[in-house]
Amino acid sequence: MFRKIYDRIPRFIRNKYFLVLLVFVVWMLFLDRNNFMSQIGLWSDLHKLQEEKKFYLDETAKDSVAYYKLMNDSIEAEKIGREKYMMKRDSEDIFLVVKKPKVK
Numbered sequence: 001m002f003r004k005i006y007d008r009i010p011r012f013i014r015n016k017y018f019l020v021l022l023v024f025v026v027w028m029l030f031l032d033r034n035n036f037m038s039q040i041g042l043w044s045d046l047h048k049l050q051e052e053k054k055f056y057l058d059e060t061a062k063d064s065v066a067y068y069k070l071m072n073d074s075i076e077a078e079k080i081g082r083e084k085y086m087m088k089r090d091s092e093d094i095f096l097v098v099k100k101p102k103v104k
Contacts, residue, residue, distance in 0.1 A: 012018055029036045069076045081087040088094050 006014070070080060086094060
């Protein structure tokens with residue numbers, strides 16, 4: 001009975017080297033700590049982190065340009081103080097125009 005089933009299995013599958021290779025591949029793909037699925041997840045995380053790094057480098061470059069302008073140009077410092085922090089001179093009044101949101 002067993003011999004009958006054994007003879008029906010193709011010969012290359014019965015090869016001991018093929019079986020060892022098959023066990024190794026299954027082990028590496030699914031059972032190992034660094035399996036294929038975790039490698040895909042790590043690659044995805046790496047890609048996201050590289051995009052974040054690029055974003056923060058760009059933001060740092062923009063901020064350093066703004067900082068340079070702020071420290072070296074008094075007109076720019078006044079502009080930022082007026083626009084961002086609502087600062088004013090003693091002889092001025094500030095009027096804010098706020099648009100009402102549209103109701104649907």
